[in-house]
Amino acid sequence: MKIAALALLCCGFCWAQGDECKPSSLNIPGAPYPCVYPDRRVSFRVSAPDAQKVQVSLGGRHDMTKGADGLWTATIPPQVVGFHYYTIVVDGMVLADPATRTFFGSGWDNSGIEIPEPEADAAYYSFKDVPHGQVSQRWYFSSVTGKWRRSYVYTPPDYETNSRGRYPVLYLLHGWGENEQGWHTQGRMDLILDNLIAEKKAKPMIVVMDNLNTAKPGEDASLYSARSIIARKSLADVPPPIGAPPSAGSARGGAAPANAGRGGFGPNFGATFTEMMLADLIPMVEKTYRVLPGRENRAMAGLSMGGMQSFTTVLANMDKFAYLGGFSGSSGGRGGFDPKTSSNGVFADADAFNKKMKLVFLGIGSVEGPGTKNFSDALTAAGIHNVYFESPGTAHEWLTWRRCLNDFAPRLFK
Amino acid sequence: MKIAALALLCCGFCWAQGDECKPSSLNIPGAPYPCVYPDRRVSFRVSAPDAQKVQVSLGGRHDMTKGADGLWTATIPPQVVGFHYYTIVVDGMVLADPATRTFFGSGWDNSGIEIPEPEADAAYYSFKDVPHGQVSQRWYFSSVTGKWRRSYVYTPPDYETNSRGRYPVLYLLHGWGENEQGWHTQGRMDLILDNLIAEKKAKPMIVVMDNLNTAKPGEDASLYSARSIIARKSLADVPPPIGAPPSAGSARGGAAPANAGRGGFGPNFGATFTEMMLADLIPMVEKTYRVLPGRENRAMAGLSMGGMQSFTTVLANMDKFAYLGGFSGSSGGRGGFDPKTSSNGVFADADAFNKKMKLVFLGIGSVEGPGTKNFSDALTAAGIHNVYFESPGTAHEWLTWRRCLNDFAPRLFK
Numbered sequence: 001m002k003i004a005a006l007a008l009l010c011c012g013f014c015w016a017q018g019d020e021c022k023p024s025s026l027n028i029p030g031a032p033y034p035c036v037y038p039d040r041r042v043s044f045r046v047s048a049p050d051a052q053k054v055q056v057s058l059g060g061r062h063d064m065t066k067g068a069d070g071l072w073t074a075t076i077p078p079q080v081v082g083f084h085y086y087t088i089v090v091d092g093m094v095l096a097d098p099a100t101r102t103f104f105g106s107g108w109d110n111s112g113i114e115i116p117e118p119e120a121d122a123a124y125y126s127f128k129d130v131p132h133g134q135v136s137q138r139w140y141f142s143s144v145t146g147k148w149r150r151s152y153v154y155t156p157p158d159y160e161t162n163s164r165g166r167y168p169v170l171y172l173l174h175g176w177g178e179n180e181q182g183w184h185t186q187g188r189m190d191l192i193l194d195n196l197i198a199e200k201k202a203k204p205m206i207v208v209m210d211n212l213n214t215a216k217p218g219e220d221a222s223l224y225s226a227r228s229i230i231a232r233k234s235l236a237d238v239p240p241p242i243g244a245p246p247s248a249g250s251a252r253g254g255a256a257p258a259n260a261g262r263g264g265f266g267p268n269f270g271a272t273f274t275e276m277m278l279a280d281l282i283p284m285v286e287k288t289y290r291v292l293p294g295r296e297n298r299a300m301a302g303l304s305m306g307g308m309q310s311f312t313t314v315l316a317n318m319d320k321f322a323y324l325g326g327f328s329g330s331s332g333g334r335g336g337f338d339p340k341t342s343s344n345g346v347f348a349d350a351d352a353f354n355k356k357m358k359l360v361f362l363g364i365g366s367v368e369g370p371g372t373k374n375f376s377d378a379l380t381a382a383g384i385h386n387v388y389f390e391s392p393g394t395a396h397e398w399l400t401w402r403r404c405l406n407d408f409a410p411r412l413f414k
Numbered sequence: 415m416k417i418a419a420l421a422l423l424c425c426g427f428c429w430a431q432g433d434e435c436k437p438s439s440l441n442i443p444g445a446p447y448p449c450v451y452p453d454r455r456v457s458f459r460v461s462a463p464d465a466q467k468v469q470v471s472l473g474g475r476h477d478m479t480k481g482a483d484g485l486w487t488a489t490i491p492p493q494v495v496g497f498h499y500y501t502i503v504v505d506g507m508v509l510a511d512p513a514t515r516t517f518f519g520s521g522w523d524n525s526g527i528e529i530p531e532p533e534a535d536a537a538y539y540s541f542k543d544v545p546h547g548q549v550s551q552r553w554y555f556s557s558v559t560g561k562w563r564r565s566y567v568y569t570p571p572d573y574e575t576n577s578r579g580r581y582p583v584l585y586l587l588h589g590w591g592e593n594e595q596g597w598h599t600q601g602r603m604d605l606i607l608d609n610l611i612a613e614k615k616a617k618p619m620i621v622v623m624d625n626l627n628t629a630k631p632g633e634d635a636s637l638y639s640a641r642s643i644i645a646r647k648s649l650a651d652v653p654p655p656i657g658a659p660p661s662a663g664s665a666r667g668g669a670a671p672a673n674a675g676r677g678g679f680g681p682n683f684g685a686t687f688t689e690m691m692l693a694d695l696i697p698m699v700e701k702t703y704r705v706l707p708g709r710e711n712r713a714m715a716g717l718s719m720g721g722m723q724s725f726t727t728v729l730a731n732m733d734k735f736a737y738l739g740g741f742s743g744s745s746g747g748r749g750g751f752d753p754k755t756s757s758n759g760v761f762a763d764a765d766a767f768n769k770k771m772k773l774v775f776l777g778i779g780s781v782e783g784p785g786t787k788n789f790s791d792a793l794t795a796a797g798i799h800n801v802y803f804e805s806p807g808t809a810h811e812w813l814t815w816r817r818c819l820n821d822f823a824p825r826l827f828k
Contacts, residue, residue, distance in 0.1 A: 028521060028522045028523070029521065029627070030521070046507065047506070047507060048504070048505055048506060048507035049505070049506035049507075050466060050467065050505035050506040051465070051504070051505040051506070051507060052464060052466070052505070053464065090462070090465070090504050090505065090507055090509075091462055091463070091464035091465040091466070091504065091505055092461075092462060092463035092464040092465070093460065093461060093462035093463075093465060093504055094512065095504075095509050095510070095512060096509070096510055096512065096516070096523070098508065098509060098510065098522050098523075098524075099522075100523075101518075101523055102510070102516045102523040104515075107442060107443065107444070108442045108512050108513075109442070109510070109512075109514075109515055109516040109523065110512075127553070127562050129555070132552075132553045132554070134550040134551055134552045134553075134567075135550065135551045136548040136549065136550040136551070137548055137549045137550070137598070137604070138546075138548045139541070139546045139548075139604075140546070141543070148541050153548075160702055160703065160704075161702075163577050184551070190551070190553075213443065288574055288575075289574065290574075
């Protein structure tokens with residue numbers, strides 16, 4: 001009974017049987033569309049009785065067709081497995097599909113769809129009959145920004161029962177246009193950690209997910225949000241999805257680094273987050289939770305812009321962190337990588353660096369371009385130990401980052 | 415510095431100064447619309463360049479006007495303070511406004527707006543410089559439904575530090591078309607509890623928020639979701655908001671009880687939830703958290719359909735609960751209240767009932783109709799002790815339920 005139910009549940013993420021079109025696991029309860037065929041074509045259906053033109057935007061814009069019943073439908077070509085953002089465009093207005101739960105990306109609550117993987121591939125982020133941790137919403141006041149902030153904190157399955165246990169901490173950041181909710185909704189980080197911990201592949205750890213958008217009083221906070229510039233002007237266009245070339249209009253672009261040319265971030269963007277993290281976030285976490293002390297129990301990683309932030313923060317504060325990860329986020333900096341001078345010369349003495357840092361992890365989707373691999377090779381050539389991980393067949397998208405986390409977390413705190 | 419920032423933050427919920435239109439606190443970062451004037455008129459703006467007709471639906475449907483810049487705008491009459499759901503209608507398609515965060519209500523992720531109250535009135539659900547608890551996402555497997563379920567659990571500010579402390583538990587339910595996220599997003603229950611606990615008005619307690627939509631294997635789960643029936647057919651119309659007369663088309667109706675005539679719930683709806691709660695939810699909570707044992711440390715309450723569920727569950731299980739609350743949810747049952755026979759005769763012996771139940775609480779918005787007051791009067795006439803609370807000027811909406819919780823929680827576990 002329980003096993004059968006688990007198998008059913010798993011199929012929220014895994015390959016459908018037969019040839020019917022199965023509702024996406026991210027639909028609102030009862031909604032039959034969007035649905036995914038076994039060959040990964042996707043059908044959409046919306047009601048817009050008086051509209052002139054309706055499109056769905058996922059891997060490019062696709063015209064929908066109005067049927068005799070007044071409903072607009074489209075079946076689009078096979079999509080890559082994993083989570084994707086998408087939108088509906090009704091007479092020029094870019095919208096979330098009312099048939100799906102929404103997910104904060106590109107600075108607003110847009111639609112999400114999950115294209116199922118084969119069951120074995122999806123197992124690591126699927127529900128299993130293992131102990132589960134919890135993800136907690138934690139408010140705290142920041143002395144740096146002068147505002148209340150929200151963090152989500154994953155505590156491992158035994159945190160409540162092992163009441164004297166202390167745990168190492170991974171600080172884990174979202175990407176451009178996302179927020180502190182991304183990793184446990186789009187990313188399924190809680191299931192990934194639960195499963196790794198159950199298999200004793202990863203050490204039980206606390207994971208802290210904060211919001212990268214950090215502005216001091218007087219700084220223009222709206223610069224740090226994704227949709228804000230557009231929202232001010234017209235609320236019209238959604239900016240190109242993370243990683244897409246600005247002109248591509250595709251939800252699965254391959255540009256890297258992700259945020260090149262996007263602009264809009266103030267000169268102190270990374271510095272303000274680091275300052276806030278050291279002054280407010282880490283002290284709050286270490287005061288509130290049962291945390292193991294010291295740099296060897298502290299890791300930082302992030303995806304895309306959050307990966308760049310992790311490199312910025314950690315390489316400037318190696319006395320505070322011993323583990324570092326960038327998922328589709330690090331390609332050596334804009335000016336190119338120079339082991340003597342990059343990051344204020346922290347790589348200049350490779351032996352000293354290797355002795356100090358327990359892990360430098362570089363992850364990327366295989367269709368994102370060679371920047372991250374080149375960076376890894378350059379680090380290796382300079383004698384800097386690093387781990388390069390490549391997610392096969394995926395772009396700048398959440399399945400890349402789920403896989404990165406699944407490979408990264410077992411390497412921590414050992 | 416900190417105090418000034420707190421005052422600023424508070425104004426997310428409180429009266430705007432001056433005569434400008436201030437963005438709703440629920441907008442996406444940087445979005446200037448919707449905005450609220452000091453007299454509580456609200457302006458909306460959307461971009462739908464090729465649309466023929468655009469409306470905003472809040473307290474009735476209001477036509478928007480297309481300007482020379484191609485943007486559609488509308489300013490609607492003053493709204494009642496507090497949280498309201500609303501939608502945008504573009505050429506007949508009912509949508510969430512892309513400029514706001516979305517909130518799960520009526521079975522889908524629709525738009526929300528917060529009409530600020532005078533600061534003193536909003537204080538109890540505003541950020542203050544007090545210790546904050548946390549709200550945790552907790553997955554558990556239900557033997558009754560055969561599925562993984564999600565609960566949100568509030569633990570009070572001292573839960574982490576007072577590591578031997580044990581706490582009483584309030585089980586708190588959402589309403590029709592909502593889910594386990596409603597109370598801590600739309601309801602601000604965490605801030606309400608934090609503030610009450612800081613002022614020593616309420617005892618530190620754990621609050622468990624689960625999903626009322628509960629189906630056994632073989633039962634049609636989609637019957638229990640709000641939008642599903644529509645979604646199957648057309649994804650077109652949004653059902654009338656909770657509490658609105660089916661034909662009113664108003665976001666602020668006044669019908670009570672809320673769910674009369676809505677139908678679509680299976681005959682075992684309440685019974686299945688109760689069974690799941692006793693078999694799975696309470697055992698999970700009492701195994702996972704440091705909980706005080708026994709019925710005198712267990713309360714149950716809910717809003718609208720969740721209030722009706724609370725009466726159903728508690729009155730059939732008085733050996734397990736000593737505190738009961740219905741917020742806009744209880745008017746004595748469909749057949750009318752008879753102290754001798756209602757709820758299987760639990761009220762027949764008033765003295766015995768009063769000795770056993772520490773609290774029966776009935777809350778309602780003043781413009782929702784007399785059903786709840788009549789029920790309270792009938793209970794009183796039958797000698798049953800009860801507390802009647804009326805929220806002035808509010809309908810079947812979240813400000814009613816915030817106020818109910820603020821009045822209810824201090825009465826618990828004393």
